[in-house]
Amino acid sequence: MTSAAPIEKKAIRFRARSFVAFALAPEAPLGEWIAGLDRWIENSPGFFAGRPVVLDLAALQPATDDVAALVAALAARGIRVYAIEGIEVGAAVNDLPPLLTGAREATLDGLLARNAPASAEAVPAAEAVPAAGQKPVQAKSGRTLTVDTPVRSGSSIVHMEGDVIVLGDVSWGSEIVASGSIHVYGTLRGRALAGADGNDHARIFCRRNEAELVAVNGWYRTAEDMEPAHRGAAIQAFLDGGALVVAPLK
Amino acid sequence: MGKVIVVTSGKGGVGKTTSTAALGAALAQTGKRVALVDFDVGLRNLDLVMGAERRVVFDLVNVIQGHAKLSQALIRDKRIDTLFLLAASQTRDKDALTEEGVSEVIARLNQVFDYVLCDSPAGIERGAQLAMRFADEAVIITNPEVSSVRDSDRIIGLLDSRTMKAERGEEIKKHVLVTRYDADRAARGEMLAIDDVLEILSVPLLGIIPESQGVLRASNVGAPVTLNEPTNPAARAYMDAARRLGGETLPVVVPFDKRGLFDRLFRRKAA
Numbered sequence: 001m002t003s004a005a006p007i008e009k010k011a012i013r014f015r016a017r018s019f020v021a022f023a024l025a026p027e028a029p030l031g032e033w034i035a036g037l038d039r040w041i042e043n044s045p046g047f048f049a050g051r052p053v054v055l056d057l058a059a060l061q062p063a064t065d066d067v068a069a070l071v072a073a074l075a076a077r078g079i080r081v082y083a084i085e086g087i088e089v090g091a092a093v094n095d096l097p098p099l100l101t102g103a104r105e106a107t108l109d110g111l112l113a114r115n116a117p118a119s120a121e122a123v124p125a126a127e128a129v130p131a132a133g134q135k136p137v138q139a140k141s142g143r144t145l146t147v148d149t150p151v152r153s154g155s156s157i158v159h160m161e162g163d164v165i166v167l168g169d170v171s172w173g174s175e176i177v178a179s180g181s182i183h184v185y186g187t188l189r190g191r192a193l194a195g196a197d198g199n200d201h202a203r204i205f206c207r208r209n210e211a212e213l214v215a216v217n218g219w220y221r222t223a224e225d226m227e228p229a230h231r232g233a234a235i236q237a238f239l240d241g242g243a244l245v246v247a248p249l250k
Numbered sequence: 251m252g253k254v255i256v257v258t259s260g261k262g263g264v265g266k267t268t269s270t271a272a273l274g275a276a277l278a279q280t281g282k283r284v285a286l287v288d289f290d291v292g293l294r295n296l297d298l299v300m301g302a303e304r305r306v307v308f309d310l311v312n313v314i315q316g317h318a319k320l321s322q323a324l325i326r327d328k329r330i331d332t333l334f335l336l337a338a339s340q341t342r343d344k345d346a347l348t349e350e351g352v353s354e355v356i357a358r359l360n361q362v363f364d365y366v367l368c369d370s371p372a373g374i375e376r377g378a379q380l381a382m383r384f385a386d387e388a389v390i391i392t393n394p395e396v397s398s399v400r401d402s403d404r405i406i407g408l409l410d411s412r413t414m415k416a417e418r419g420e421e422i423k424k425h426v427l428v429t430r431y432d433a434d435r436a437a438r439g440e441m442l443a444i445d446d447v448l449e450i451l452s453v454p455l456l457g458i459i460p461e462s463q464g465v466l467r468a469s470n471v472g473a474p475v476t477l478n479e480p481t482n483p484a485a486r487a488y489m490d491a492a493r494r495l496g497g498e499t500l501p502v503v504v505p506f507d508k509r510g511l512f513d514r515l516f517r518r519k520a521a
Contacts, residue, residue: 150452152407153400171403
């Protein structure tokens, strides 16, 4: 009759975590929006891989049954929806991602508004962690990522918190994705995708343009479609009236 | 404690094995103890180029798997007694190499030799990654043409991210060795200019090796070109490159077309 050892009571600690996630906001007509999404994915395959995405249905307001179909359609494209917001979803729909309320736009002000300990634990999911393990030398003044080593072929630099400045060359077969503008003080030979979070005002600047592709907020232009006069020259690329313009830098 | 230098390129057929043999022989001729390690498991060539293919008993995989001692597997060169070769296996494939095994072999070689030159296979997969993993320095072999330069750039990216040194936050010292440079074709614009290559790769230049028939002759007789024809322009360029590897500062001479007027008239090549 040995008595059982007393069960130790382990206190369970709840901790707060904050993450920055992409928000996808579909708009009607849904077919066109999905087609646009497919174009984006075609140009940047693997862009959504491993990134948490929140589905903002405030604009679309689909019927409850259609939500599941939309989540499935996104999953088929490799986009994992972690949460839904902007819609009233009935409690019966259990296998949908959880409904979120109170999400905040991820601006610097928004992050600072939280008290210090929580923001210290904030782990931005879309931080600049390049796929090929290249270490950008961070002179990260608030939101700008400065890279002072050449960006080698095969590297992918993603920075969804602002601008990216590259002090060297960007090689073929590498890519820079930024929510803000991209400034290359060298030769751009790879791909530059600015305004990747929906920012229409982002621009791409480079000292010498030999880019494979430039894009601002999804509007892209490949090397083939660029004027020969703009190849090898200092250019800027920006959106003007809904079209991507490539112009020389004076 | 020696230096581990990986000779790599990404692209195949640009001259890694030839350069490993030539540089290794040049370094050993100055009295340094040099070990050449062939990482191209299954497609080994370094033993052929060194003329040791009939003396291979044990190879790198045997040592890793504990079937042979390192001292049994190392083959001493018949011409230079400070030059040794550790051959690759011809019957296995790259999966037989383990990271721990390679780490141990390299560490033991490093204790005994001044230079350990690792001849990497082509590509960016496991074999190439293991060859570079424990390197202190890297020599990136590049032909002056676009696809080779692109692949070299990719390899440089891997050197900066997948080596032990890079993972520790240290910088691995890199050099570009331009091989098969043809002055004629460069003059006609058919080959990339050296400046273009260096501008794209942004890595210091170790040397420029001219295209030479001597290289083929040397590998046919099983000797590094620096031993077989030391006065050949390619051999001399390799010897200069070896001196730069050892730390000397030598100006790099761009090989020019040395054919005289008569040779040009009769279309003979000097090298």
